[in-house]
Amino acid sequence: MFDSILIANRGEIACRIAATARRMGIRTVAVYSQADAQARHVQACDEAVFIGGPEPKDSYLRADVILQAALRTGAQAIHPGYGFLSENADFAHACADAGLVFIGPPAQAIAAMGSKSAAKALMDKAHVPLVPGYYGDTQDTGFLQDQACQIGYPVLIKASAGGGGKGMRIVESNDAFPAALASCQREAASSFGNPLVLVERYLQKPRHIEIQIFADTQGQCVYLFERDCSVQRRFQKVIEEAPAPGMTPERRAAMGEAAVAAAQAVGYVGAGTVEFIVEPDGRFYFMEMNTRLQVEHPVTEAITGQDLVEWQLRVAAGQPLPxxxxxxxxxxxxxxARVYAENPDKDFLPSIGHLDVLQWPEHVAFEPGPVRVDGGVREGGTITPYYDPMIAKLIVHGRDREDARQRMLHALAAVRATGLHTNIAFLGRLMANPAFVSADLDTGLIPREHDRLFPTPSATPDRVLALGAAAILCANGLSSANPGSGPSPHSSSVGGQQASPWQQVDGWRVGGTYQRDLVLQDPLGEHTLHVQRQGDQWLLAINGQPAQPFAWQADPRQPQRLHIRLGSDPAQGDVQECSGDAYLQGLRLDLYTQGQRHTLQWQDPIALATGQADDAAGGLTAPMPGKILSVSVAPGDAVTQGQPLVVMEAMKMEHTIEAPHDGIVQEVFYAVGDQVTEGVTLIALEAGD
Known part of the structure; x- marks a missing residue:
């Protein structure tokens, strides 16, 4: 077994590898970029080496620098994790040339499966079923368009060297094909350094089921059953589960044997995943093979009781399969469930910034168990524009599917993450969605269930608004006395002695009463809350309603945890009580109560009086940091609502900025190739007549 390994990756997978290696008594070396100097994986390893700038091309894709780091620190092997250099045959060759073990498959196997087109040709020879399509090298637009017509629309254009959902476009008609092809080729070249694409029939209501395989150097190969990865957005997986719902033993064996045949066709060694697309009638087709460990490997570990990273290390050291x-x-x-920093309500646009709060359920440990978190970001950490915006993976294991689903619902409800947008609430809605509950799964589930998964915003309940008011008052140092009971607010005792009224923080005033208007904004509008101290109690009026007695209490051990009581007569049923966690950062108020998150904006008059500038009127702003790929308009052009104006690349994905309304372009502020920051105005647009 190895004495020392270098982990040529970052984030949660680097932390995961480090944990297993430590348990096996193996020393670990981390590498990190300028953006990751304080990252969690750096602290998780025994030693860390700086390898370059924040852009992947300047750090995690620098094979020469990573090899030098391994040799300098005495590492015997390199674990590439997933992404970056994990499926780079040249890097695997370079490791061998340097006398280092590449913890992955042989370079020739990576090369064979690295091209989707070449891989499908190999699978055809191995009699593995294929989706009808064109997988050749000819890339002329007219030729590919003819192939699409022969295949029949809709078709799927897919980057041949791609993965992770990047470089993929569904095309519904012949007219839309050229533009979709050009966009796909640009994204493929940017993400993978290779614009080659393939075209295949787009299957209706398919499921995405993959088989985990493992092979050793002694010629043994096994499959560790299947994972259902059908629930996707933007062709990227959101929810993965194992085993696949509805899978019969016969079909499992057939798919497992086909996956083993695919691996043996290329002389595979190590961990790999053979991905299949499955039609409703059970017919399955080879899609691609990932020559690495997958993001979703923990669900396979959970149902088999095996540590797949340990298997990787043992196989790479020449040992047989366990x-x-x-x-x-x-x-x-x-x-x-993949917890992402993204905004589901804006087409899952990645969210950049600081995680002011990141708390996992108290019963969650960073190790295998009924509930598990694989995370690479800590509270106070930053989601940067340079890497995938995944915060962590939340994994649950239950007696059966329903038990696991309930565990996931409870775990998601207990997560606290503020400072940027996340998909946590969306994941909770997915878990509760009737189609998911009944296992009516396919890759189109999210768009098919759009209305349920993206419900129309509703008004914030009074009890939640009152909880928000209590959070602001607590932040201002005010406390609440029990309404109608206890000593006078200005005659209480401390330590058995009479306290001075100047020590009280209950809103008492010498000449008059404490009064304050708090304006809280939710997606539907503003709510005005009038808070007043009267005698020995507080009163609260919401949106002009009659004032009601109001009291709150904070947990001294967890100050963010509040309990409020609104109303005075329980017998009449007019008392509302609410408990929850409240986080106030600046003017943003995040409230977690009854398994839901409510985000409100506090319209603080002092902050508003500072004259913070709004976005330029009529302007179109960059939704996140990125690079301008194309600009299709010039000053003076007339545009219509929905017309594409600018295409920008951010986090290796293309985002099209469209005209929000008809108008005339007044000014274009950036050109192709410019790097822009989040929120800058790209185009000034004057509304048309």
Whole structure:
């Protein structure tokens, strides 16, 4: 076994590898970019080496620098994780040339499966079923368009060297094909350095099911069953589960044997995943093979009880597979949810910034168990524009699918993450969605269930608004006395002695009463809350309603946890009580109560009086930091609502900025190739007549 390994990756997978290596007594070396100097994976390893700037091309894609770091620190092997250099055959060759073990498959296997087109040709020879399509090297637009017509619309254009959902476009008609092809080729070249694409029939209501395989140097190869990864957005997985709902033993065996045949066709060694697209009638087709460990490997670990990273290390050291096919068994059901920094309400646009608060449920440990978190970001950390915006993976394991689903619902409800947009609430809605509950799964589930998954915003309940008011008052140092009981607010005692009224923080005033208007804004508008101290109690009026007695209490051990009581007569049913966690950062108020998150904006008159500038009227702003790829308009051009104006690249994805209304372009502030920051105005647009 190795004494020392270098982990050529970052984030949660680097932390995951470090944890297993430590348990096995193996020393670990981390590498980090300028953006990751304080990252969690740096502290998780025994030693860390700086390798360059924040852009991946200047750090995590620098094979020469990573090899030098491994040799300088005495590492015997390099674990590439996933992404970056994990499926780079040249890097695997370079490791061998440097006398280092590449913890992954042989370079020739990576090369064979690295091109989707070449891989499908190999699978055809191995009699693995394929989706009808064109997988050749000819890339002329007219030729590919003819192929699409022969295949029949809709078709899927896919980057041949791609992965992770990047470089993929669904095309519904012949007229839309050229523009979709050009966009796909640009994204493929940017993300993978290779514009080559393939075209195949787009299957209706398919499921995405993948088989985990493992092979050793002694010629043994097994499959560790399947994962259902059908729930996707932007062709990227959101929810993964194992085993696949509705899978029969016969189909599992057929797909497993096909996956093993695919691996053996290229002389595979190590961990790999053979991905299939499955039609409703059960017919399955080879899609691609990922020659690395997958993001969703924890669900396989949960149902098999095996540590796949440990398997990788043992196989790379020349040891045989720990178990045979007959010894592998499925135990229960596991679900993984990918927690992303993104805004589901804006087409899952990545969110950049600081995680002011990041708290996982108290019963969650960063290790295998009924609930598990694989995370690479800590509270106070930053989601940058340079890497994938995944915060962590939340994994649950239950007796059966329903038990696992309930565990996931409870775990998601207990997560606290503020400072930027996340998909946590969306994941909770997915778990509760009737289609997901009944396992009516396919890759189009999210758009198909759009109305349920993206409900129309509703007005914030009074009890939640009152909780927000209590949070602001607490932040201002005010406390609440029990309404109608206890000593006078200005005659209480401390330590058995009479306290001075100047020590009270209950809103008492010498000449008059404490009164204040708090304006809180939700997606539907503003709410005015009038708070007043009267005698020995507080009163609260919401949106002009009659004032009601109001009291609140904070947990001394967890100041963010509040309990409020609004109203005076429980017998009449007019008392509302609410408990929850409240986080006030600047003017943003995040309230977690009854399994839901409510985000409100506090319209603080003092802050508003500072004259903070709004976005330029009529302007179109950059939704996040990125690079301008194309500008299709010039000053003086007339545009119509929805017309594409600018295409920018951010986090290796293309985003099209469209005209919000008809108008005339007044000014274009940036040109192709310019780097822009989030929120800058790209185009000044004057509304048309």
């Amino acid at each position: 178990l045979t096919q007959d010894q592998l068994q499925i135990q229960g059901h596991a679900i993984e």
